[in-house]
Amino acid sequence: MFIVPQIVRAVRRRIVGSLSTKLTLFYATLIAVIVVTTLGTAKAGISGYAERMIRSEMVSGAAVFDRVITMRYAQLGDAGRVLAADFGFRTAAATGDAPTIASALDSLRARLRLDEAVYVSTAGRVIGFRSKLAQREATALRDALEDGSTSGILTIGDRHFNATAAEIRAPVTIGWVVFANALDTREIARLSRLSAINLSPRVVPAVNLSPSERSGAVVERRVSGQDMLLQATPLATFGRGRPQMLVLQYSVTRAMGDYAPILWLLFACGVAGTALAALGSWLLAKRITRPIATLDAAARRVAQGEYAQVPVTTRDELGTLAESFNRMVDDIGQRERQITHMALHDGLTGLANRALLGERLSALSLRPTVGRQHALFCLDLDNFKVVNDTLGHPTGDALLCEIARRLCDVAGDGFVARLGGDEFALVVDDLRFSHARFAHELIRAVSAPCVVNGHRIVPGTSVGIAIFGPDGGDAMTLAKNADLALYRAKHEGRGGFRFFEAAMDAEAQRRRQMELDLHDAIEHGHLFLMFQPLFNLSEGRISAFEALLRWQHPERGTIPPADFIPLAEDTGLIVPIGAWVIREACRIACDWPDHVRIAVNVSPVQFRNPGLSAVILQALAESGLAPERLELEITESLFIDNPQTTLASLHSLRNLGVRVALDDFGTGYSSLSYLRSFPFDKIKIDRSFIIDLLNSDGATAIIKSITTLAEALGMETTAEGVENAGQLDILRAQGCSHIQGYYFSKPIGVTEITALMASKTGDEANPRLEPTDMSWASSTRM
Amino acid sequence: MAMVQKDITFNPHVLIVPVGATVAFPNQDKVRHHVYSFSKPARFELKLFGRDETRSYTFTRPGAVALGCNIHDTMSGFIKVVDTPFAGKTDAAGNVSIPSVTAGAATLTVWHPRLKAKDNEASFALPVSAIGDVSRQLRLSLR
Numbered sequence: 008m009f010i011v012p013q014i015v016r017a018v019r020r021r022i023v024g025s026l027s028t029k030l031t032l033f034y035a036t037l038i039a040v041i042v043v044t045t046l047g048t049a050k051a052g053i054s055g056y057a058e059r060m061i062r063s064e065m066v067s068g069a070a071v072f073d074r075v076i077t078m079r080y081a082q083l084g085d086a087g088r089v090l091a092a093d094f095g096f097r098t099a100a101a102t103g104d105a106p107t108i109a110s111a112l113d114s115l116r117a118r119l120r121l122d123e124a125v126y127v128s129t130a131g132r133v134i135g136f137r138s139k140l141a142q143r144e145a146t147a148l149r150d151a152l153e154d155g156s157t158s159g160i161l162t163i164g165d166r167h168f169n170a171t172a173a174e175i176r177a178p179v180t181i182g183w184v185v186f187a188n189a190l191d192t193r194e195i196a197r198l199s200r201l202s203a204i205n206l207s208p209r210v211v212p213a214v215n216l217s218p219s220e221r222s223g224a225v226v227e228r229r230v231s232g233q234d235m236l237l238q239a240t241p242l243a244t245f246g247r248g249r250p251q252m253l254v255l256q257y258s259v260t261r262a263m264g265d266y267a268p269i270l271w272l273l274f275a276c277g278v279a280g281t282a283l284a285a286l287g288s289w290l291l292a293k294r295i296t297r298p299i300a301t302l303d304a305a306a307r308r309v310a311q312g313e314y315a316q317v318p319v320t321t322r323d324e325l326g327t328l329a330e331s332f333n334r335m336v337d338d339i340g341q342r343e344r345q346i347t348h349m350a351l352h353d354g355l356t357g358l359a360n361r362a363l364l365g366e367r368l369s370a371l372s373l374r375p376t377v378g379r380q381h382a383l384f385c386l387d388l389d390n391f392k393v394v395n396d397t398l399g400h401p402t403g404d405a406l407l408c409e410i411a412r413r414l415c416d417v418a419g420d421g422f423v424a425r426l427g428g429d430e431f432a433l434v435v436d437d438l439r440f441s442h443a444r445f446a447h448e449l450i451r452a453v454s455a456p457c458v459v460n461g462h463r464i465v466p467g468t469s470v471g472i473a474i475f476g477p478d479g480g481d482a483m484t485l486a487k488n489a490d491l492a493l494y495r496a497k498h499e500g501r502g503g504f505r506f507f508e509a510a511m512d513a514e515a516q517r518r519r520q521m522e523l524d525l526h527d528a529i530e531h532g533h534l535f536l537m538f539q540p541l542f543n544l545s546e547g548r549i550s551a552f553e554a555l556l557r558w559q560h561p562e563r564g565t566i567p568p569a570d571f572i573p574l575a576e577d578t579g580l581i582v583p584i585g586a587w588v589i590r591e592a593c594r595i596a597c598d599w600p601d602h603v604r605i606a607v608n609v610s611p612v613q614f615r616n617p618g619l620s621a622v623i624l625q626a627l628a629e630s631g632l633a634p635e636r637l638e639l640e641i642t643e644s645l646f647i648d649n650p651q652t653t654l655a656s657l658h659s660l661r662n663l664g665v666r667v668a669l670d671d672f673g674t675g676y677s678s679l680s681y682l683r684s685f686p687f688d689k690i691k692i693d694r695s696f697i698i699d700l701l702n703s704d705g706a707t708a709i710i711k712s713i714t715t716l717a718e719a720l721g722m723e724t725t726a727e728g729v730e731n732a733g734q735l736d737i738l739r740a741q742g743c744s745h746i747q748g749y750y751f752s753k754p755i756g757v758t759e760i761t762a763l764m765a766s767k768t769g770d771e772a773n774p775r776l777e778p779t780d781m782s783w784a785s786s787t788r789m
Numbered sequence: 790m791a792m793v794q795k796d797i798t799f800n801p802h803v804l805i806v807p808v809g810a811t812v813a814f815p816n817q818d819k820v821r822h823h824v825y826s827f828s829k830p831a832r833f834e835l836k837l838f839g840r841d842e843t844r845s846y847t848f849t850r851p852g853a854v855a856l857g858c859n860i861h862d863t864m865s866g867f868i869k870v871v872d873t874p875f876a877g878k879t880d881a882a883g884n885v886s887i888p889s890v891t892a893g894a895a896t897l898t899v900w901h902p903r904l905k906a907k908d909n910e911a912s913f914a915l916p917v918s919a920i921g922d923v924s925r926q927l928r929l930s931l932r
Contacts, residue, residue, distance in 0.1 A: 092862070094859055097827070098827065101827030102827065176857075176862070177827045177855065177857060178855060178856075178857030178858075178862065178864070178865040179855045179865070179902065181827075
């Protein structure tokens, strides 16, 4: 029940809103207005013409009637005068010979076809009147004749006559001959036949007419629903009778009625014309709107992403519009293809991008191939960053293009994509080569030396491989697993390849979980510090403690630093963790005697973080620890990547007043040059030298040279990992100033520090020999 | 006494004669005349076709006789036949004097061709004294 009004509304909107309807309505209305105007004008014109015609006919009719009546009077008068002059008739009249008079009148009336022929004597005797005549009327007639009336309307009773009189003289007047014709319906009919239209002449007493009608002008009257034109002309009256007027009238309404067929014909023509115009404009509009509707339909299809063209059939504006539309659709299609290409391809190399790779892998998962095995190869370039940094980005880009070209050559009909940066991926089946063989080919092709922008470059790469199916059925899993394999391949040395193994995934999962747990560990206080004392041999007392980070996992127990520190460095968590270590160490150390320092390891990632100085200042301010009691231990690896920056950072740290020690001296890229460029406060000799002390004479010589060098540069030396008295003896003999190791003390908790310091102070000659915990070897200092 | 037709006119226009008088009708015109009278005192026709031809008629009854010519409609003349010696014709102003009327009660009758009265006559009683004249002024209406 609610649908019907909606349908009606929709239909109305569709009909009223359409161009064809608008055009049709417009032209139909226009023609209709023209028709109505024409009809109105025609009607007014016809009406005016008819009225003028009637008026003119009336005037001329009145004139004709007047002329005719005058003529009748003249004829009657002549006849009367002839009779009146006849000697015989005069003799009869003079002698009162009534039979003779009557017979003479009869014969004359018959001959002249008169209605009445009468003799009236001066005495008032009337002879020859054919109907009854009252005495009064006879006297009135005589009086009129005596008054000299000769012609006019004679009214006797209710009858009107045209009457003329002729005097009979013998020679004195003895009577009159009166000839009269009845003014009856017959006579009126005869009169009305004289005019072209029936003016309905009638004789009316003047007193019955209104003054305007009596004026003689043509007047309009409304009589019984009809418009009449009316004209009254005075008639001569015989004697003193009541004045009579001849009234002519004609119905304008009836005259217009005569024109009604013409008007109806005009109206019918108008209606037909309007219908024709409506039909014509509707057809025309349809011709115009049909191509528009076609365009509309095509535009909708284009909007839905289809390709649509409109046939061009005409050469008018619509044809031009259709052509423009077709051109526009082509242009849009071309731009869409460009945009799609840009969205799915790498702008630099023209290879597919990660999105297209995803689509390709999804497509593979949708239609598995029989007898072939597809694999995803992920690879990146070794040291590409160095190429970019040293040779510039244009050269780096050119190298990427060269690599892309090589990959395409190797891939054959395989699929090559650039995932971003120096990462590439290939999807290849094993029809041509086995996957391992292909990996070899890939590495060989990429590793061939090349000259780019005039620079000779030897690229290197590692490859991770995930087999479609066993190693993942969907794009995301496959890509992740290939990445894991690549990670492992790089980890195992460059220039190799690895297939994905399920263990890799488990390892990755474990790392991920540990990363999450480590994040929580900071907040939940699962991290804590252990402290290992450093013993000053010359003073014979503890000079410092090295803070060592420990993680007490709520489920997995104590986790070795070697398991989580690299992870923290990889993920950047080392920055907040390191800051916490510095603050915690300072807080604890401030309770110690003034000569006891606190040593904290600073990781390279932490060192390069610009916030380090602020963290140190804040920790010192919070704890109130003197800056010189804080000793930062850094490793030699800092000098490898960017020596200049490292030196600047070291100087700024030194300016804070803190001490800086070089940790693990003798491992890695040891160079004496940076000992010269920065005045370290202390050198910590790596444990590998200490272990060899009792077995190799060379080791002793190295220790000797280090301590000599340090002494010459004004630096203290600390020997790490001292485990027995033999080592201690040699170290002391070679001039080492401090020792650290299980021989003296393993790392201890905060609560044990006070007791340890009490027992060790002043007991330098005979340090307590604690059993060595061999798990030391597996602990990594921080 | 004579009623002459001259210049297509009766002359005199009015002629008074006593009963029994014979009146001559001489035609002094070159044209013919056909004198007639339809008046009761004397009905006659005189065909006077010749020049200087004369006919006569004797009026035996008193009354007014209207004369016409059947040839010339415009000709009109009157002969008043009276049965008394005391009669006279007025001048153009309407004055007349009748002498030697016997004293006593008399009737005065006035006739005029167009007098509005029966037979164009009006009568009045008129006492006539023995000595002296009687003067009377009358007002009459004409056609």
